[in-house]
Amino acid sequence: MNAPLPHHLIPSDVTPMETEPDIVALVSSGGMALSVMVSHAEQLQRDGHAQAASNLYALWLAHHDDPRKHLVWFNHGSLLQQLGHLDQAQNAYEQALALAPDFAQAHINLGLVLEKRGQSAQAIAAWAGLTGQRYAKDPVDPDMLTAALNHIGRVHENNRHYRQALEALEHSLLINPKQAGVIQHWVHIRQKSCEWPVYKPLPGISKNEMLMATSPLAMLALTDDPLLQLLSAHAFVARTYGLKEERLCKVKQYHHPKKRIGFASGDLREHAVGFLLPTMLQGIDRDRYEVFAYDFTADDGSEHRKRLLGMFDHVRPIQSLTDRQAAERILEDEIDVMVDLHGLSSGARPGIFALHPAPKQGTYLGFIGTTGMPWFDFVITDRHALPPEHTEYFMEKPLYVEGSFIPLTPPDENLPMVTRSDVGLSEQAFVMGAFGNVYKITPEMFAVWMQLLREMPNAVLWLIDDNPTTTENLKNQARKANADLSRIHFSARTVHKEFCARLKLCDVYLDTYPYNCGSTSNDVIRNGVPLITKYGPTMVSRMGLSIGAASGHLNHAVCTDADYIQCVVEIQNSEKTEFKPGVALSICFDGLYAN
Secondary structure (H helix, E strand, O other): OOOOOOOOOOOOOOOOOOOOOOHHHHHHOOOOOHHHHHHHHHHHHHOOOHHHHHHHHHHHHHHOOOOOHHHHHHHHHHHHHHHOOHHHHHHHHHHHHHHOOOOHHHHHHHHHHHHHOOOHHHHHHHHHHHHHHHHOOOOOOHHHHHHHHHHHHHHHHHOOOHHHHHHHHHHHHHHOOOOHHHHHHHHHHHHHOOOOOOOOOEOOEOHHHHHHHOOHHHHHHHOOOHHHHHHHHHHHHHHHOOOOOOOOOOOOOOOOOOEEEEEEEOOOOOOHHHHHHHHHHHOOOOOOEEEEEEEOOOOOOOHHHHHHHOOOOEEEEOOOOOHHHHHHHHHHOOOOEEEEOOOOOOOOOHHHHOOOOOOEEEEOOOOOOOOOOOOOOEEEEOOOOOOHHHHHHOOOEEEEOEOOOOOOOOOOOOOOOOOOHHHOOOOOOEEEEEOOOHHHOOHHHHHHHHHHHHHOOOEEEEEEOOOHHHHHHHHHHHHHOOOOHHHEEEEOOOOHHHHHHHHOOOOEEEOOOOOOOOHHHHHHHHOOOOEEEEOOOOHHHHHHHHHHHHOOOHHHEEOOHHHHHHHHHHHHOOOOOOOOOOOOOEOOHHHHHOO
């Protein structure tokens, strides 16, 4: 097959490595050895001419026949994948597999390309084509098998197909149980699917190994032991980041007329953090502080994002910058105090803060626990959420605010009209809403909710229908508790305004423990619904206490299951609580310079 000669095979500024007078002519004649061609292609890539290297592969494939041709198709596919030519990369990998069906890495890369093209089912099929070879005569490299199974598990997890995700990861761990990252995902998926107990025995993996591999986010919801949360964060940072600290900022303090406060976030949008930020920003005294946003958010095009960005004095887009470039921009702006709004939450960029681009660095709102990151000096909190006697479990020192550290936002007067009949609820029922993320539901708290159903015959428990696996598991747990399933109502997730409108239909809101709701609890209070919350020794288990104290409902924050149940029973015969604005959030950063 003769292919047209590519016009840009060898750019004018590239000198051929070999003495052949015309590489193109040599390749077209079928006279270039495979090793020589690959050497040329790799040199072109090193010189920054990836497209020329790709063209060279294409030309060689069109004019050569070699028993190792599948390797060339694979190399070509890898390069096309890097260039973003996904349709061509897919074809290249398929050509490689047509020549060598057991080519493990080609199965892996083909699946990744298909996933990138939005074809997740086909991607899983590509990886399954490799995992199915486990029982073939010639063994497959175990690392390739686990890679394929882990990709299958990851995509199923992203699609909330939790049962299939767990099966894939358990097969991977049977092959190699020493995969801390896989154990981490397996534990959290079991949380998200309400597969109890979360720590199920697996061959070759001890309970200690499961604990040490548990992610800090998962640990917040698994235990109210602050020491375990600290150890989990420390272990996660050590195995995940491995960042070397530097101190780009050489000064201890700048002397600007106004202190410059920087906030770094990828959640400046319609997001739990983004919804709370306006009130927090309003609590910053602009006569004393100048506020910068270091924004790496994927723009959702929302009006909320536009309004939010308008509340900063300066906005620095850093999405396209490396961590070092972003840190250098912060250094250039001479920021006095940098605040990370992620901590250990998804999308975090700790590499920026490990470079110490500002004299003072802290964390706020995105992760309600110690981060285990040595480059943070402080955490913004309040004395109810993190009393002084609990600070020994934090690597960060508390910077206390007045009021709740969870900003209490005013009621939204522009909500849609929703009735109980619209969502399938009875007008006569005592509706108990519990809309926290499903991974926050523990067997102990679910047992309390089942007890409430037994004690109040007209009560209905209203939950989120997050995904089929979790919903079915919760129904099974209810069956074990001999609960009437007709009194447990599930509703699909919805947009934020619709969610707030639905909250108004509740008679009471049931908080989760040990991971309290945060942004959702703010929505509950501002929509006039009583919040019943249990608190413990961890900051994340005291968010409801913090909000209750600031909004004048401290009597609804309790520390035992019995008191939790009693509060709900008492509310059944009382009127709905009206919203109270509470104590305004006020942040003073001057305290960071006291020592």
